[in-house]
Amino acid sequence: MTAFLCIVLGYVLGSAPWGLVIARTFCGIDPRNDGSRNTGATNVARLCGFRWGVLTLACDLGKGALPVALALWLGLSPLLVTCVALACVLGHVFSCFMGFRGGKAVATSIGVFLPLAFFPLLFSCTACVLVIWRSGFVSLGSLTLVTVLPFALLAATKYAWVPLSLVIWALVVWKHKENIARLRAGTEKSWLKSRQK
Numbered sequence: 001m002t003a004f005l006c007i008v009l010g011y012v013l014g015s016a017p018w019g020l021v022i023a024r025t026f027c028g029i030d031p032r033n034d035g036s037r038n039t040g041a042t043n044v045a046r047l048c049g050f051r052w053g054v055l056t057l058a059c060d061l062g063k064g065a066l067p068v069a070l071a072l073w074l075g076l077s078p079l080l081v082t083c084v085a086l087a088c089v090l091g092h093v094f095s096c097f098m099g100f101r102g103g104k105a106v107a108t109s110i111g112v113f114l115p116l117a118f119f120p121l122l123f124s125c126t127a128c129v130l131v132i133w134r135s136g137f138v139s140l141g142s143l144t145l146v147t148v149l150p151f152a153l154l155a156a157t158k159y160a161w162v163p164l165s166l167v168i169w170a171l172v173v174w175k176h177k178e179n180i181a182r183l184r185a186g187t188e189k190s191w192l193k194s195r196q197k
Helices: 002-013 018-027 041-048 050-073 078-093 104-113 119-135 138-155 159-176 177-185 190-194
Strands: none
Touching: 002 050, 002 078, 018 041, 018 050, 018 078, 018 177, 041 050, 041 177, 050 177, 078 104, 104 119, 104 138, 104 159, 119 190, 159 177, 159 190
16 A cells, blocks of 8 residues: 555656746746747746756656655665656656646656666766757757666666666657657757757
């Protein structure tokens, strides 16, 4: 029963559309109707400003980290902790508050790994930031992060969380299929150019 409640809590918290709430409350904008039409931190930052994007990112990280940290504190098995983590991420992607639509899973995925494997995550995030800095494409950085993470977990002998990282990799790649098509076509929006406008 404890594990079930943690999974439900993970899904409900994961479903919280913080990007939508923040953009509407502080900017009077629905991010689903502008920019990339996504409620994630990148689109909120693009439409509302950097600080609101950072706030959205912090909230999306938190809604992934808190349920997983609770599951670890309660001593749940790695399999059940993985289920809680996936519930958070799936809540973000298929939010019950937005007609089972949502974001692209990256920030919440980072959140769930914060209490699970901090240093492999830090290495993967560093690779992500470097790719964004060099290319200007947040989507490419996000794809780099989830691709590097399973290898970083293996290198750190965090074997219990490798299956979770692979499922998240598949989910993030699927959610970024349009970005991948634009990257191949050379039409993806650059974060650097959007910041300069």
